[in-house]
Amino acid sequence: MKRSHTLHLVTTYIILIAYFTFLLLPILWVTYSSFKDASVINSSMIWPGFKHLTVMNYIRTISLADFPRVILNTLIIALGTTVLTVTIATLAAYSASRIQFLSKASLLTVVSSQMYPYVLVMIPFYMIMMRLGLVDKYIGIILTHTVIALPFSLWMLKGYFDRVPKNLDEAAYIDGCGHIKVLTRIILPISAPGLAVVAFFAFMVSWGDYLFVSILSQSKATTTLTILLQTFMVGRRIQWEILSTATVICIVPTIILFSIAQKWLVEGLMAGAVKE
Amino acid sequence: MGLSATRSRILLVVPSLIFVGVLILYPILDGFRLSLTDTSLMMPSVSFVGLRNFISLLHDDIFWLSLGHSSLLTAAAVILQYLLGLGLAIALNQRVPGIGFFRSLAMVTWVIPIAATVVLFKWMATPDYGFFNILLTKLGLASYTRYWFGSITWAMPMIILMHVWRNVPFYAIALLAAMKSIPKELYEAAEVDGAGSLQRFWFITLPAIRYTSVIMIVLHVIFTFNNFDFVYLSTGGGPVRATEVLPTYVYQQSWMYYALGYSASIGVIMMFLLIIFTIASLYYIEGRERS
Structure with missing residues (x-):
């Protein structure tokens, strides 16, 4: 009984995480991209390092x-x-x-x-x-x-x-x-x-x-x-x-x-x- | 109170009824009227042409192409949405710690504007530095990278993907609500009788969520078939009309060729098809529920 309970818990979480990765990834990716500076946004690096994260895009967009x-x-x-x-x-x-x-x-x-x-x-x-x-x-x-x-x-x-x-x-x-x-x-x-x-x-x-x-x-x-x-x-x-x-x-x-x-x-x- | 109360209630509703009536019914009736004319933004004169627009439609290859694409898009999106939505509903119906958090988060894809959703997916699928292509490259599948929205083969699946992404949670939450209203005793009794979990799902859960399922499917067939924004904003019907659907074709006829009468006739056909589908579905579900 105990083992099947753990199995149920693990399976449920795996399925939920798969679904929510699919649902949230596009939103998180665009949000993350909005904080990348212009020099790294067009690059295939997934993580360009802290020094390339910036709020400048927001300032530039709002001042259009x-x-x-x-x-x-x-x-x-x-x-x-x-x-x-x-x-x-x-x-x-x-x-x-x-x-x-x-x-x-x-x-x-x-x-x-x-x-x-x-x-x-x-x-x-x-x-x-x-x-x-x-x-x-x-x-x-x-x-x-x-x-x-x-x-x-x-x-x-x-x-x-x-x-x-x-x-x-x-x-x-x-x-x-x-x-x-x-x-x-x-x-x-x-x-x-x-x-x-x-x-x-x-x-x-x-x-x-x-x-x-x-x-x-x-x-x-x-x-x-x-x-x-x-x-x-x-x-x-x-x-x-x-x-x-x-x-x-x-x-x-x-x-x-x-x-x-x-x-x-x-x-x-x-x-x-x-x-x- | 009786009569006078009713009368003053009617007085209360008059402004809203006029608004609802004129502004909801007028456009659709006027749409029907237009479909019988040769109205064009290019010509001041308008004449009644009977069913000529509809006859022209029969010989319009792009109309048939768009109808085919619209039907394919609608069928594929709704089937995938239903199956994935059902899966998510079952997952959300499990009693595990933190499930409330997942339930409350689920609908988030449904509330963000479609124009924004299109940006999300175009950005994920952009040719050089989109997430999809980066991921494929990192996995050593660089030869599979492509310009997803610009590919004749892949543009339509991308549009289906966006429809699925947006609406799966809505199905899941609606089906979850239906599942939660099933009395637990039913499951317990079935378990005592030796029914396995698959049997319980088939004989108890599915019949209990049938009504909600049909309502959700009908709503989404209508939504998908009529939806303009996803296709227009992502591919504009291209490449080379590979994703041309009826709404984008109507839009093109109206605002690029200014053929308002002709495009109204396409709109009328769309509405006619949806009415038939909806009536058939409601008839089916009424019959099933009664038996």
Whole structure:
């Protein structure tokens, strides 16, 4: 018994280490590369020695003329998308959760919108935004990202709201609370993890989007980080020390937010998929 | 309360419904409309052409090539993701010290932006000083080093690898959640009856995770088939269209040739194929769950 227990432990760890080497190596390698100085980044030495490790790449990347602007753009668009998505998804999910016929309709909308080829809806989006004069404007990109993030957000939040017993809000109505009050005082506090997951999800959708920004952004006024990464990647001679640094800067916020939302993330992602 | 409560709830939802309705349904309906026109960014006039775009598609070799690549990419990525995800789920389901750490770390590949993932893999696979080639050289396999993303043979496997890398943890975590909801008594009873661990896996675990498995597979077939970023940012569909997939072809038709009507018709076909696949899968799982 004892021997088979040890064997089980060792096998499990070997398998886990194999998996996590595969999963973490690319991230660690790019992070490590971002600290190598330009003279050794293009070399086949795996360990060039301490004297070649530097933070100069970060200073150089941040002082690139467009960089602060790009970070600011990405942040404004991602935060705008987060606020708008959470607000609309909350209102819609509350109604969908409490009104029978909306429940079915919302499921249908969500399922079908998950099948959208984004390259197809991108065309009408572009045409609408052009007509409204919102091409190359924050608000045009924020609205687009919100639409992309909304269906799944709605689905997740509805899953959370469905779990709040209906007699709780009915009791509150009897005590004279309005709907907004029921929502903000009773349902939202209970569903706080759901809100956190939706906020995280919306932020990720916007922060990581390349496709829609590539069409809707046409100048430095709205360029985001993913676009910048792409322009670094197609250069004639790729400056890997700058590219890997910019990539780390692009990844770090997502990992920080992930470590905060991680506890509820899986539950939230599966909330809509769990069978009643 | 009754009616008035319902009415004010409807009032509450009106703004969000309008937004959801107009902004979610409008683009897709407009996409369908466009597919029946010859809309082009090059010409101001637009006319209705019926199904002409779809007929042209039948004779478009690159459309068929892209459809083939898209199907291959989707099938290969989803099968590998499922098998590797299942393996990781089983590993994460073992009770060993520190397992919580592995569980909480797993999803990290899923949250980082796809554009960043592409940089990670292009950097690992860069011709001269990429990690893959350095490693092969150190192992004495220098003759196997190559420009991975620039190779007609290897570009597609690299794209599949990126899809697998990103999504395996999501499968694992979802399947793990399904496995944890299986009552322990089932396993204990089976053990008493003399079932080995393989039999227990086959007869208890697999049926219990079937529903989650189908949902995950459907979600990822949709995601992979529709995904534009991985291919466009890593190879742009090349070399010589070796990795051209439907999303990159649509993008090319739209923004390089400005043939919006024609590219919309390709998008409509993509959506149509996905709807058929999804309905068939849901029909299958509903049937299995009922029996």
